[in-house]
Each structure stands twice: as C-alpha cells, then as structure tokens.
Amino acid sequence: MTHVVECRELTKQYTRGRETIEVLRGINLSIEQGDFLAMMGPSGSGKTTLLNLIGGLDHPSSGEIVVGGANLNQLSSRELARWRSEHVGFVFQFYNLLPVLTAQRNVELPLLLTRLSRAQRRQNAETALEIVGLADRARHRPGELSGGQQQRVAIARALVADPELLVCDEPTGDLDRDTADEILGLLELLNTEHGKTIIMVTHDPRAADHARHVLHMDKGVLLEQAA
Amino acid sequence: MKLFGLVWSNLFRRKTRTVLTLLSVVVAFMLFLLLQAISDAFSSGVSLVGVDRLITSPKYSIVDSLPVSQKQQILSVEGVDAVTQQQWFGGQYQDPQNFFPKYPVVPLEYFDIYRELHIAPDELEAFARTRTGAVAGAALVERFGWRVGDVIPIQADIWPKEDGTRLWEFELVGTFTSDEGPVPLLLFQYDYFTEAVEEFGKDQIGWWTVRLSDPSRAESVAAAIDRLFENSLDPTRTATEDEFSRQFANQLGDIGFIASIIMSAVFFTILLLTANTMTQALRERVPELAVLKTLGFTDTTVSLLVLGESVLLCVAGGLLGVALAMLTVVGVGPGLESVLGSFNVSPSAVLKALLLALLLGLVIGSVPALTARRLTIVDALRAH
Numbered sequence: 001m002t003h004v005v006e007c008r009e010l011t012k013q014y015t016r017g018r019e020t021i022e023v024l025r026g027i028n029l030s031i032e033q034g035d036f037l038a039m040m041g042p043s044g045s046g047k048t049t050l051l052n053l054i055g056g057l058d059h060p061s062s063g064e065i066v067v068g069g070a071n072l073n074q075l076s077s078r079e080l081a082r083w084r085s086e087h088v089g090f091v092f093q094f095y096n097l098l099p100v101l102t103a104q105r106n107v108e109l110p111l112l113l114t115r116l117s118r119a120q121r122r123q124n125a126e127t128a129l130e131i132v133g134l135a136d137r138a139r140h141r142p143g144e145l146s147g148g149q150q151q152r153v154a155i156a157r158a159l160v161a162d163p164e165l166l167v168c169d170e171p172t173g174d175l176d177r178d179t180a181d182e183i184l185g186l187l188e189l190l191n192t193e194h195g196k197t198i199i200m201v202t203h204d205p206r207a208a209d210h211a212r213h214v215l216h217m218d219k220g221v222l223l224e225q226a227a
Numbered sequence: 228m229k230l231f232g233l234v235w236s237n238l239f240r241r242k243t244r245t246v247l248t249l250l251s252v253v254v255a256f257m258l259f260l261l262l263q264a265i266s267d268a269f270s271s272g273v274s275l276v277g278v279d280r281l282i283t284s285p286k287y288s289i290v291d292s293l294p295v296s297q298k299q300q301i302l303s304v305e306g307v308d309a310v311t312q313q314q315w316f317g318g319q320y321q322d323p324q325n326f327f328p329k330y331p332v333v334p335l336e337y338f339d340i341y342r343e344l345h346i347a348p349d350e351l352e353a354f355a356r357t358r359t360g361a362v363a364g365a366a367l368v369e370r371f372g373w374r375v376g377d378v379i380p381i382q383a384d385i386w387p388k389e390d391g392t393r394l395w396e397f398e399l400v401g402t403f404t405s406d407e408g409p410v411p412l413l414l415f416q417y418d419y420f421t422e423a424v425e426e427f428g429k430d431q432i433g434w435w436t437v438r439l440s441d442p443s444r445a446e447s448v449a450a451a452i453d454r455l456f457e458n459s460l461d462p463t464r465t466a467t468e469d470e471f472s473r474q475f476a477n478q479l480g481d482i483g484f485i486a487s488i489i490m491s492a493v494f495f496t497i498l499l500l501t502a503n504t505m506t507q508a509l510r511e512r513v514p515e516l517a518v519l520k521t522l523g524f525t526d527t528t529v530s531l532l533v534l535g536e537s538v539l540l541c542v543a544g545g546l547l548g549v550a551l552a553m554l555t556v557v558g559v560g561p562g563l564e565s566v567l568g569s570f571n572v573s574p575s576a577v578l579k580a581l582l583l584a585l586l587l588g589l590v591i592g593s594v595p596a597l598t599a600r601r602l603t604i605v606d607a608l609r610a611h
Contacts, residue, residue, distance in 0.1 A: 052605055057604045057605055057608075078525050078527075081523050083523075084521065092608070098518070099240070100236040100239070101233075105232075110523060113523050
C-alpha cells in the first residue's frame with residue numbers, strides 16, 4: 001500500500017515569553033492512500049497542530065514530513081502555498097466561507113490560482129456543488145444558508161481542485177447530530193467513491209465511527225505509537 | 228483580472244461604509260481640481276493679443292496710487308487711442324452690507340472708452356456738468372429704489388474730505404445699462420473727488436484704462452507704457468482687464484498658496500479617514516485572509532488583494548471627482564470667466580489628480596497590505 005503521509009520524529013514547540021511549550025513530541029505516522037483516519041484526543045493534545053503540519057499550514061520544529069511525495073520541510077512559503085492549492089483540501093469547524101461571495105464563487109476560489117477559464121471554473125464549481133448536493137444553492141451567500149449547507153459548500157471548495165488529501169478540523173463540531181451525520185456521510189462517500197484520503201480531527205466518538213481508522217493523541221504523542 | 232472580482236466584492240462588504248468613504252474621496256478630488264483650476268487661472272499668464280483695452284495699474288500693489296500726471300505720457304505712446312482714470316473709493320452706503328464699487332471718473336472719457344455701457348445723452352451731459360453728480364447702474368438704482376435727483380450719502384472709509392469729514396453726498400443725475408448684464412456700479416466726478424479729498428488723495432488715481440487704436444499691437448503698447456515709468460517713483464504694470472481682475476482678487480492673498488493649504492488639509496483628512504476604513508476592514512476579516520492563504524494564495528497575492536482594495540477605492544473616487552469637477556466647470560465656468568479668465572480643468576490637472584489618487588491608494592493600503600502579508604495562517608485561524 002502507498003503511504004500518502006509520512007511523519008518521522010515530528011516535533012513542534014511554541015515559545016511564549018520564556019516558556020517553551022512542546023506540542024508534538026516525536027510523532028511517527030504513516031497514512032495510506034485512500035484511508036479515512038480520525039484523530040481523537042482531549043483539547044491541547046496536539047491533534048490540530050499535527051493536522052496543520054500535514055496540511056502544510058505550519059512548519060515542524062524538527063523531524064520530517066512527506067506528503068504525496070513532497071518533503072514539506074524543504075518547500076519555501078511560496079512553494080508550500082502552491083503545493084497546498086494543488087494537493088490538499090481543507091474543511092474547518094466554522095466553515096470559513098467568504099460572506100461576500102455566493103456559494104459558487106466560494107467554491108471557485110481555489111481555481112482562481114489555476115489557468116482554467118472562467119467558464120471552466122464555473123463548470124467545476126457547479127460539479128463540486130452537485131457532489132455535495134447543493135447545486136440549487138449556488139447563487140446563495142453563506143448568510144442565506146444553514147450551518148450544514150455552509151459546511152457542504154466548504155467541502156465542495158475543498159474538493160473543487162481535485163486534491164488527493166482532505167484535512168478536516170472538527171468538521172461537525174458546530175453542527176447538530178443529524179446534520180453532522182449528513183456531513184460525515186458525505187465525507188465517507190468522498191472517501192469510498194472518489195478515493196480521497198481523509199484525515200479528520202474530532203472530539204466526537206460517533207464522528208470517529210465513520211472513519212476506517214482512529215488514532216488517539218494525548219500530550220503531544222500518539223497513544224498507539226507509544227503502545 | 229480574475230482576482231478583480233474578489234477585490235470588488237470585498238470592497239463592498241460594508242456598503243454604507245465604503246460608499247461614505249468613496250464620497251469623501253470624490254469630494255476631495257473634486258475640490259482639488261476646482262482649486263487647481265482657480266490656482267491655474269491666477270497664476271497663468273494672459274495673452275494680450277487682440278484686446279482693445281488695457282489696464283495700467285501700480286506695479287507692486289493696487290493699494291498704491293498713480294499720479295494723474297501720467298495721463299499725457301500714456302497718451303503719447305504710439306498705439307494709444309484714449310486714456311481715462313479710475314480710483315477705488317470704497318465707502319459705505321447706509322449699511323456695510325450694501326457693498327458696491329464706487330469710482331470717481333471723468334464722465335465723457337469714461338463712457339467713450341466703455342462703449343458697452345449705455346447712458347442717455349442728456350443724462351451723460353448732466354453728469355459731466357454737475358460737480359457732485361453721480362450715475363448708477365440700473366441694477367443698483369432698482370435695488371435701492373433711487374430716483375434721479377436723489378442725494379446718495381456715502382460714508383468714506385479710505386478717502387476723508389479735506390475738511391476732515393467723511394460724508395460724501397452725490398446727486399443722482401442718471402442711470403446706465405450694459406450689454407454684458409447688470410452693473411452694480413456708482414460713478415461720480417473725478418474733478419469733485421480730487422478737489423474735495425484730503426491732501427494725500429489729490430491728483431492720485433487707482434488705475435488707467437487705455438484704449439488701443441490697433442488691438443494687434445496690445446503687447447508692444449503694454450510694454451511701452453510700463454517702460455515709460457520703469458525708473459520713476461510710480462512704476463506700472465499693464466495688463467488686460469481680465470488679468471487686472473485676477474490681480475485684484477489676488478490682493479486677498481496668494482491664491483495658489485491658500486489652495487495648497489486647503490488641499491493639504493483635505494488630503495491629510497482623507498488619508499486618515501480612508502486608512503481607518505481600510506484598517507477596520509482588514510481587522511474584520513483576518514480569518515478570511517488566513518483561509519485564502521490556506522487555499523494556496525501566496526502572501527504576496529493576499530497583500531496585493533488588500534492593496535488593490537484601497538487603490539480601487541481611491542482611483543474610483545478620483546475618477547468620479549474628476550467627472551464631477553468637469554461638470555461643475557461646465558456649469559459655473561462661464562460665470563466665473565469674467566473674474567478668473569479661463570476657468571477650466573486642464574488635462575495636466577486631471578493627470579495629477581489620478582496619479583495622486585493612485586499614490587493615495589498605495590499609501591493607505593500599504594500598512595494593511597503589509598499586515599495581511601505577515602499574517603500566519605495558524606495564528607489567524609486560532610484567533611478566530
């Protein structure tokens with residue numbers, strides 16, 4: 001099986017004044033292509049930090065991280081931005097849609113960085129919205145959509161550039177149970193039908209049940225690794 | 228170009244705030260161009276070609292006087308057809324609010340040179356004959372309800388009488404009209420003025436009106452007149468009537484300097500106002516900018532998006548300001564041309580305004596753009 005994510009001896013420290021906080025302590029992790037992995041753990045355990053490192057949003061203090069064959073440590077900020085736009089889709093807890101844009105234009109955002117024509121961008125955005133079942137809400141702004149619908153638009157935005165990897169940080173954390181189940185069902189569909197590798201951070205054991213594998217973190221270490 | 232839509236949408240995130248800021252920029256640039264037009268009018272040289280009347284006034288200030296003895300010397304200049312004098316009398320009629328110009332003149336000479344003014348021959352004759360006589364523009368007569376035969380009392384502020392009193396009384400002997408519209412002007416006899424005025428005003432005049440025999444020689448005649456008095460105690464400056472009007476207004480102060488001061492204050496205010504708007508707008512959407520970076524927008528692209536908003540706002544305001552200034556000039560320009568000469572927005576002023584708009588946008592947007600550039604994704608998202 002091909003590993004899409006390889007983390008070796010990954011550490012991350014933050015300095016606040018004179019205090020150094022060690023958030024990740026020597027993480028070793030391999031994630032197979034096509035996996036749907038849930039990471040669980042209490043607040044402050046380091047799961048979001050690890051997700052940010054895998055998604056190329058932050059640099060590790062030490063260790064190596066290779067995603068989709070790219071060694072992220074060696075990429076400059078500019079190269080990392082380009083890499084993210086091509087290889088990773090992000091889904092956040094609070095959707096993070098631009099309120100001034102319609103659903104369709106929000107979904108089109110990642111495509112503005114490509115050479116696609118306007119018509120092609122529109123076409124791709126419509127397709128992504130169809131996949132998440134929101135084709136009929138394309139002209140609505142985020143403020144006119146429910147929380148679940150907004151999260152679907154965010155998933156469509158994450159999908160539209162056809163990345164191999166989706167990183168989701170508490171994607172159902174702000175949703176009621178039924179809507180959360182719908183979103184998790186959608187993620188499962190993207191994993192099974194579209195072959196997307198998904199890494200999801202969650203507090204919710206019921207959400208984690210939708211994943212193929214579950215890892216637990218505490219105090220900056222992977223408990224499975226420690227075991 | 229594909230990012231323009233994003234800039235535009237973000238700019239109008241808070242429509243009321245953006246529209247109000249835009250309006251302030253529009254007004255600033257309209258004011259800039261109108262003041263520039265006024266300043267240009269005051270500082271521009273005026274061609275003397277083709278005019279048949281010139282004004283010869285004291286070289287350094289219109290509050291100086293010239294001796295009446297210059298008249299014969301001016302008349303001797305080749306190309307001069309006629310000369311007559313005027314003096315700024317000032318004075319108040321009943322109330323300081325009742326302002327209108329009052330000139331002591333030589334009646335026959337004056338109406339001979341100012342042929343656009345029309346007066347009945349018998350009234351002109353009465354004016355010339357009556358020592359304390361005065362004639363007034365029809366508009367003035369109508370305004371104050373004067374009738375021929377009325378005595379018009381004027382309280383002098385510049386020119387007291389020889390006996391120390393300040394009350395001058397003139398008998399209205401006629402009215403006149405003009406081809407060029409209402410003339411709120413009171414004329415009285417120069418001979419009476421120079422006879423009755425305090426010693427320092429005797430035989431002094433304010434300026435000469437010179438009629439030319441050949442308009443094509445206006446420039447050389449003007450130079451010849453000024454040369455005549457170049458080394459005298461009373462040097463002169465000869466110019467067109469339009470230019471004289473502008474010099475008159477310029478006595479109030481350096482118009483260009485005043486315009487610059489006003490504009491500096493306006494632009495400084497606009498700078499602060501718009502910068503505040505842009506900073507506020509940035510603060511409101513730090514997480515959104517972080518999301519853009521997450522999606523793959525580089526630090527440079529995100530900072531350019533932010534900079535683009537302030538540039539767009541200022542340039543759009545500049546363009547609208549230019550358009551409004553041009554419309555204003557079309558509307559009020561003809562009415563001001565008699566005072567200012569040519570009153571228009573020059574292409575160079577438009578270019579200057581647009582460059583200034585661009586610069587303003589860049590200056591205002593630079594700090595928010597830098598802040599957006601330095602934003603780290605993780606910190607910005609965590610703050611959210």
